[in-house]
Amino acid sequence: MLTQERYHSILQMLSERDAVTVAELSAALDTSESTIRRDLNYLDEMGKLKKVFGGATAIQSSTGVTESPFESRESEMFEEKTAIARYAATLVHDGDFVFIDAGTTTYRLIDFLTNKNATYITNGIAHSRKLIQRGFDTHILGGKIKPFTEAIVGTTALSQIRRLNFTKAFVGTNGIDLAVGFTTPELDEGAVKEEVVKKAYLTFILSDHSKFRRVFPVSFADIEKGCIITDSVPDERFLQATVIKEVNK
Numbered sequence: 366m367l368t369q370e371r372y373h374s375i376l377q378m379l380s381e382r383d384a385v386t387v388a389e390l391s392a393a394l395d396t397s398e399s400t401i402r403r404d405l406n407y408l409d410e411m412g413k414l415k416k417v418f419g420g421a422t423a424i425q426s427s428t429g430v431t432e433s434p435f436e437s438r439e440s441e442m443f444e445e446k447t448a449i450a451r452y453a454a455t456l457v458h459d460g461d462f463v464f465i466d467a468g469t470t471t472y473r474l475i476d477f478l479t480n481k482n483a484t485y486i487t488n489g490i491a492h493s494r495k496l497i498q499r500g501f502d503t504h505i506l507g508g509k510i511k512p513f514t515e516a517i518v519g520t521t522a523l524s525q526i527r528r529l530n531f532t533k534a535f536v537g538t539n540g541i542d543l544a545v546g547f548t549t550p551e552l553d554e555g556a557v558k559e560e561v562v563k564k565a566y567l568t569f570i571l572s573d574h575s576k577f578r579r580v581f582p583v584s585f586a587d588i589e590k591g592c593i594i595t596d597s598v599p600d601e602r603f604l605q606a607t608v609i610k611e612v613n614k
Contacts, residue, residue, distance in 0.1 A: 371396060371404055372413075379414055379423040382600070383578035384542060386420035415580065417544045422580050445573040445596040450474040452612045453535055453571055453594050457483050461532045464561050465492055467516035467554070468537025470571040475499065486529065488517040488557055511554065518553035526560045534565035536591065538572050540579035543606055546588045548581035555583035562586045574599050 374394055378385050387405070391398045409416035414423060449470055454477035457463055461480070465471050467489030475495045478485075481502070487493050488506045496503040508522035536558055540548040547570060549555045562568050562585065570591040577599050592608040603609060 368404075371400075372408060375401075375404060375408065375421070376413060379421065384417075384420065384422045384544065386544070389420070417542070417580065419544050422542060422544070422578070442573040442575060446470045446473045446571075448596055448612045449571050449573065449594050451477045452610065453569060454478045456533065456569065459483065462486070462530065464529075464531045464534040464536075464565060465489065465496075466534070466536040466558065466561065467492060467514055468571070470573070471535050471537050474535055474571065486531070488522055490515040490517070509553070511551070514551075514554065516554055516557070518557050522557055523560050526557065526564055529564055531561070531565040532567065534561050534568045536561060536568060536570055538570050538576055538585075540581045541570070541572060541577045541588065541593065541603070542580045543588060543602060545580055545584050547586045547591060548579075548584050550581045550583065552583055555585045558585040562590055568592065569594055571595075577603060 371394055375390060378390065378393065387398050387401050390401045405414065405416045405421050408414045414421045446469060450473035453474050457478060457480045459480065459482040461483040463483055463485050465474065465485055465487040467487065472489065472492055472495065475492060478501065481500060484502045485496050486504045486506065487496065490510060493503055493505040506517045506522040506525050508517045509519035510517055538547040539550055542548065549558060568591040570593045572593060572595050574595055574597045589607045592610065594610045594612065596613045597611050598604060598609055
């Protein structure tokens with residue numbers, strides 16, 4: 366196969382699937398993996414795709430480096446977030462020491478919590494307010510407040526997380542990718558999420574189907590580090606990568 370034909374085939378596969386591995390491309394194009402890697406390097410330099418460890422993702426799979434305001438995101442995928450949150454709330458049991466990440470799906474989770482024999486810790490300003498209003502034992506991290514997401518981040522928050530041991534953590538994400546794992550646009554929030562995942566016995570990633578096959582600048586955990594709770598999975602390959610609960614099935 367000619368070089369330009371390989372380039373076309375690679376980009377065509379990405380347009381259909383958003384992400385491919387070197388092994389998949391090598392088999393599909395009957396070409397050595399070393400040649401595929403060179404092709405991916407060239408196409409990455411040309412801005413046609415994003416090369417990641419073990420493969421590539423489509424440029425359109427990434428939606429930038431900025432986060433939209435909390436209020437504008439809250440209404441997106443509302444029914445999907447509601448179904449995810451309702452199921453996730455059933456996972457909290459007596460005696461749990463629970464971390465609730467700042468985010469819109471985790472914010473919806475609080476509406477369905479019923480267990481008042483658990484302790485809740487959050488880095489979300491709006492989340493802490495709602496937890497208190499509903500009468501839960503609530504603790505909030507200290508640190509810098511991000512104005513758009515209303516999340517508490519920074520060295521103080523990280524230091525506090527390192528002294529805690531969560532039985533369960535409910536964490537939001539902006540992107541889920543087989544190669545680079547769970548991603549978010551912002552360094553400080555990514556650092557908090559990463560530390561929480563390390564300090565939690567069980568981590569549940571709350572994510573609607575639109576987050577799959579998307580990549581953002583900051584990876585905070587490998588895909589196998591979290592159990593994903595979602596409305597549906599758009600690509601069956603994710604089902605082999607980690608534990609996933611599809612609440613609409």
